[in-house]
Amino acid sequence: MVLTRFGGPEVLELRDVASPEPGPGEVVVDVAAVSLNNTDVWTRAGAYGTTEPAGWLGPIDFPRVQGADVCGHVARIGEGVSEDLLGQRVLIDPVVRYSDGPERLVESVLGSEVDGGYAEQVVVRADRVHDVTGSPLSDEQLACLPISYGTATGMLERANVGSGETILVTGASGGVGLALVGLAAARGARVIALSSRDKAAAVQEAGADVVVDRGGGDVGEQLADLVPAGLDAVADVVGGGLVAVAMPHVRPGGRWVVAGAVSGPVIELDLRQLYLRSISLLGSTMHTPEQFEVLVSAARAGQVRPVVARTFPLEEVRAAHEEFERREHVGKLVLQP
Known part of the structure; x- marks a missing residue:
């Protein structure tokens, strides 16, 4: 074709x-x-x-x-x-x-x-x-695997997401989002996924601990209830207005890694949210050769589904x-x- x-x-x-x-x-x-x-x-x-x-x-x-x-x-x-x-x-x-x-x-x-x-x-x-x-x-x-899971692996590696941490995955029902959910869960992270209600069951089956309905009210308020101490990391493929809504709920010293902008590439952001709380904002495009090897090893072992x-x-x-x-x-x- x-x-x-x-x-x-x-x-x-x-x-x-x-x-x-x-x-x-x-x-x-x-x-x-x-x-x-x-x-x-x-x-x-x-x-x-x-x-x-x-x-x-x-x-x-x-x-x-x-x-x-x-x-x-x-x-x-x-x-x-x-x-x-x-x-x-x-x-x-x-x-x-x-x-x-x-x-x-x-x-x-x-x-x-x-x-x-x-x-x-x-x-x-x-x-x-x-x-x-x-x-x-x-x-x-x-x-x-290659593009979606390669991109997700690159994001998690760059943000250094590990066991015991709480991560928010945006756009969780999409190709990269669903990959992020599964890979982050496999690392032992607590996964909060942002998705629509009709896709929540599939996202939860992929490994999400909690699915936040993006159309079910104020997302910021839902995050405040779920993680009063703040998110350790956000893996974002959505961008747009969500950044300003969710950034206040990242803990001091947390990480925000972005590899997409399906809701819009131009955002409004109060920079004080970043520098006063030492939050890292990371861009991530696909994967490195070493990160792809990590993904292939997981595929050989059947650790991804x-x-x-x-x-x-x-x-x-x-x-x-x-x-x-x-x-x-x-x-x-x-x-x-």
Whole structure:
């Protein structure tokens, strides 16, 4: 399924294209499952542009095959790649290129700057595939992990969330939110999740100790009752007006880590809430290679249990995008080539 231009789901077209060939240090992976993300629909729409339509990291070369979250099997290898990889079930790190420097920032992503997994095959660097042959998770569950769970792992690592702490997860029924709930609970944290009432049961099943109904009255008052001593951390993918509402309920020395702004990127914030109480405000984009290794280890051991909301055949990707944008599902939507 090829992205032909910026626009609605209709700009995705089914085409026959040449099978990819691996170059030196590369492998070709037969795609078993590929999941959808916010980045897919926003990139398709050009929603990252401020004045002109643009992809996540800038201009997009069309036609482009989207799809960053890929689980599959290594089918062919390029020069210099170990034959041991052939036939392995693998999870792909979707970051094609990390920057050098003290913070390994993301510079290029599968399905954005290079062709991704909305296809029967994808070619990637051999050092980006991780063996998950023995994982108890299904191909569809594994395909849920890279972007959402990678982002969630990066957030929790950067905020240093540990056992016994209380964390608020915003947007808890979404892909990253649900990942945060499960991963934070697995670390032994007390998880307070912010979600709609109709999705509360699914969020609680994923590991939340308490679900706060975002439409059930003053969120600040609910937090004051639940955590009178204050939150140790907030993992935020919502942004918008929630920041001003919830920031007063973070304890002195607490952490607020943000990796999204689905309710709005521009906020009002009384800076005294930060500096007078020494609260850390942290930005987090996806994951580092080391953080992805942490996630892969958890997947191999079956310590994460991603929720697959629904699967679609690849040729129905337009319908999958439409369902994703309705945001009525809990968990991940997965394509099966």
